[in-house]
Amino acid sequence: MRSLKLVLAYDGTAYRGWQVQPQASTVQAAVEAAWRQATGEAIRVVASGRTDAGVHALGQAASLRTGSPLPVATLRRALNANLPGDVRVLAVTEAAAGFHAVRDALRKTYRYVLQDGGVPDPFTRRYCWYLPRRLDERAMQRAADPLTGEHDFASFQGAGSPRVTTVRTVQEFSVARHATELAGQVVIEITANGFLYNMVRNLVGTLVQVGQGRRDADWPNRILGGRDRRLAGPTAPPQGLFLVRVDYDSETSG
Amino acid sequence: MRSLKLVLAYDGTAYRGWQVQPQASTVQAAVEAAWRQATGEAIRVVASGRTDAGVHALGQAASLRTGSPLPVATLRRALNANLPGDVRVLAVTEAAAGFHAVRDALRKTYRYVLQDGGVPDPFTRRYCWYLPRRLDERAMQRAADPLTGEHDFASFQGAGSPRVTTVRTVQEFSVARHATELAGQVVIEITANGFLYNMVRNLVGTLVQVGQGRRDADWPNRILGGRDRRLAGPTAPPQGLFLVRVDYDSETSG
Numbered sequence: 001m002r003s004l005k006l007v008l009a010y011d012g013t014a015y016r017g018w019q020v021q022p023q024a025s026t027v028q029a030a031v032e033a034a035w036r037q038a039t040g041e042a043i044r045v046v047a048s049g050r051t052d053a054g055v056h057a058l059g060q061a062a063s064l065r066t067g068s069p070l071p072v073a074t075l076r077r078a079l080n081a082n083l084p085g086d087v088r089v090l091a092v093t094e095a096a097a098g099f100h101a102v103r104d105a106l107r108k109t110y111r112y113v114l115q116d117g118g119v120p121d122p123f124t125r126r127y128c129w130y131l132p133r134r135l136d137e138r139a140m141q142r143a144a145d146p147l148t149g150e151h152d153f154a155s156f157q158g159a160g161s162p163r164v165t166t167v168r169t170v171q172e173f174s175v176a177r178h179a180t181e182l183a184g185q186v187v188i189e190i191t192a193n194g195f196l197y198n199m200v201r202n203l204v205g206t207l208v209q210v211g212q213g214r215r216d217a218d219w220p221n222r223i224l225g226g227r228d229r230r231l232a233g234p235t236a237p238p239q240g241l242f243l244v245r246v247d248y249d250s251e252t253s254g
Numbered sequence: 255m256r257s258l259k260l261v262l263a264y265d266g267t268a269y270r271g272w273q274v275q276p277q278a279s280t281v282q283a284a285v286e287a288a289w290r291q292a293t294g295e296a297i298r299v300v301a302s303g304r305t306d307a308g309v310h311a312l313g314q315a316a317s318l319r320t321g322s323p324l325p326v327a328t329l330r331r332a333l334n335a336n337l338p339g340d341v342r343v344l345a346v347t348e349a350a351a352g353f354h355a356v357r358d359a360l361r362k363t364y365r366y367v368l369q370d371g372g373v374p375d376p377f378t379r380r381y382c383w384y385l386p387r388r389l390d391e392r393a394m395q396r397a398a399d400p401l402t403g404e405h406d407f408a409s410f411q412g413a414g415s416p417r418v419t420t421v422r423t424v425q426e427f428s429v430a431r432h433a434t435e436l437a438g439q440v441v442i443e444i445t446a447n448g449f450l451y452n453m454v455r456n457l458v459g460t461l462v463q464v465g466q467g468r469r470d471a472d473w474p475n476r477i478l479g480g481r482d483r484r485l486a487g488p489t490a491p492p493q494g495l496f497l498v499r500v501d502y503d504s505e506t507s508g
Contacts (some may be wrong), residue, residue, distance in 0.1 A: 009436055011376045056377075058435055080373060088373045090436070119334060119342045122265045122379070181312055182263055182344070204370075 003095040004072070005063040005253050006031070011086040013126045014240070015157070018050045027051070030087050031062070031205065033078070038078035039068040044066040048108065048246040049195070056127065056236035059090070061246035061253070063101035071158065092175045096252045107247040110200045111193040114208070115238045121183040128185065130131050135211030137186045141175040142217040143210040147203070147224060154227040156206070158198025158235065169193045175207065185209065198235055206233035257353040258301065258326070259351040260285070260316040261345040267380045267493070268340060271307045281305070285316070285333070286342050292332035293322040302355045302362065302500040303449070305476065308492035310381065313344070315500035317355035333426040350506045361425065361501040364444040364454045367494045368462070375437040382439065383494040389428075389465030391440045395429040401457070402427050402480060410460070412452025412489065423447045429461065439482050443498070451488055460487035464466040
């Protein structure tokens with residue numbers, strides 16, 4: 001059996017998230033069906049993490065084991081030929097034996113896009129959270145800074161998916177102003193060695209409270225210290241969230 | 255009666271173009287229905303030009319005459335509240351009496367977006383023409399250059415909409431390489447004092463022949479001289495086309 005790594009981009013708008021569910025259109029089901037059409041094989045494709053309904057990916061990683069002898073370029077082409085246009089396989093590569101997209105992930109980067117002010121841009125409405133007033137992105141960056149490093153992120157963990165440990169290391173946490181032709185945007189990027197359930201969306205919902213001037217820039221760090229989900233801001237909606245990249249050791253992921 | 259000018263952005267994917275048609279969803283019908291809901295008035299909204307099915311706008315201009323006394327900011331808000339999310343009114347302004355969006359237009363700018371090579375970007379598939387191989391954008395720019403200025407563009411006029419004169423003045427015609435996170439793009443922008451039916455899409459289809467190396471960079475200029483539609487390249491598909499801007503004299507359009 002060969003171990004392969006897939007890198008996938010998808011527009012999550014039409015999907016109930018990554019994971020296979022009965023009677024629901026999911027990205028995993030689409031990829032597994034395309035694999036079956038391409039190779040005749042019914043296999044499981046394991047993503048680095050389950051993206052929720054409406055969440056997008058620019059570089060989701062997945063692992064699989066296959067008996068197919070087809071070259072990786074042929075597999076990529078055949079998968080894309082059998083996938084709907086909102087899911088694309090960017091790369092198929094040979095991986096070390098036993099490569100596992102969840103277990104072997106070293107680092108992930110998420111992006112969250114906010115439109116602040118103006119008229120909601122009709123071209124990005126499925127790809128951002130629209131907020132009617134301009135945000136103070138500098139205050140948001142000041143609020144994000146003390147959250148980098150190793151911390152217990154229990155306050156930012158969504159309900160229903162408890163983990164053994166809620167300690168994670170955030171390596172990068174940036175807040176930057178961008179602009180499309182029609183709208184101002186604030187783009188948040190966060191890289192960490194792992195994420196708790198809804199952690200990015202809870203951090204974003206909290207930073208937005210700071211950006212709106214409802215809370216001061218020290219507030220998120222105080223919430224972190226409290227280790228209690230009830231302290232944090234609301235969960236940001238899914239459509240602004242993108243899984244940008246998953247990093248692996250080059251020896252395992254090929 | 256007041257004369258007003260609207261500036262509109264729309265994602266044309268779901269529409270059979272601008273113009274009202276029986277049994278079809280059109281942008282004009284959506285805007286006129288929103289006006290009726292906002293003011294109770296059944297009026298005609300005249301756009302600077304009819305965009306075709308699947309064509310987008312970043313800054314379509316339209317004129318209307320109304321008996322409504324509502325302030326322009328209130329009208330903009332009320333229109334957007336009654337429009338679907340893929341059509342937005344960016345601005346409502348008072349115009350000179352008799353302002354007419356077609357007759358008074360001085361200049362329009364269109365953009366056409368091509369993705370050349372790579373895997374089709376799932377986030378831009380409704381907003382570009384995907385071509386599997388890399389284009390030579392410099393050859394395309396060399397081909398575009400002699401088409402600026404005043405010329406008879408009869409060779410690039412689509413069938414079925416003859417105009418009194420096919421002479422137009424192209425003020426800007428640029429071909430530039432861009433990139434999204436997932437894909438390379440070639441973006442063509444053209445500004446002229448007026449456009450014949452399908453002129454931009456016919457010019458783009460012709461330039462693509464040059465960019466693909468099928469024709470040399472002098473070919474489009476030779477077609478221009480021939481004044482015969484049968485000489486030009488194929489019509490580029492609608493989804494890559496954006497009406498970017500319509501310019502008016504500031505005295506007429508307010």
